[in-house]
Amino acid sequence: NAGVTQTPKFQVLKTGQSMTLQCAQDMNHEYMSWYRQDPGMGLRLIHYSVGAGITDQGEVPNGYNVSRSTTEDFPLRLLSAAPSQTSVYFCASKSQGTNTGELFFGEGSRLTVL
């Protein structure tokens, strides 16, 4: 059981470039989310989805887009990369969009924007 799979693990971009971070889960989870982790700031929610076709903004959504066409996949798009988006990105999922379930995390994608 692979769980939550993120690709790529590492990426270097130039300012202004666009890219997509991929996230796939094989646990049939309805809820998926993207976080960014920065030193001293914990994890901050970027976007989340409670099911296919439904997405919503989190705490820091600016500069990012998401879509949820299938239950399994939840890609995160950087429209025009900026140095402030240098971070480690985590995708996470759980079985339902309730407040009581625990999240399952991917291994992370480290992004550097020059």
Added chain:
Amino acid sequence: AQSVAQPEDQVNVAEGNPLTVKCTYSVSGNPYLFWYVQYPNRGLQFLLKYITGDNLVKGSYGFEAEFNKSQTSFHLKKPSALVSDSALYFCAVSGDYKLSFGAGTTVTVRA
């Protein structure tokens, strides 16, 4: 709005000694509280959660946490720390379909 605070950036203990990582929370409504651990260059792993019921919650790897409603705290504890417990620990509170994390506490257990 919901939030958690982890007042200590770092906690250092000797192997075999008790380990405590502090967390306080702020939330309207029922508090759903979680602890996660992150080992170097890895994703976060779930340790335990408080939803309702007994104030002492037991979790993975011998960890437990005590929920205190009057002090709005949810401290993580382990009676006897191991060197392998050295990691980054996050407290989190869940509400409105979102999980909000604290800044994290780095735990170092010395042999």
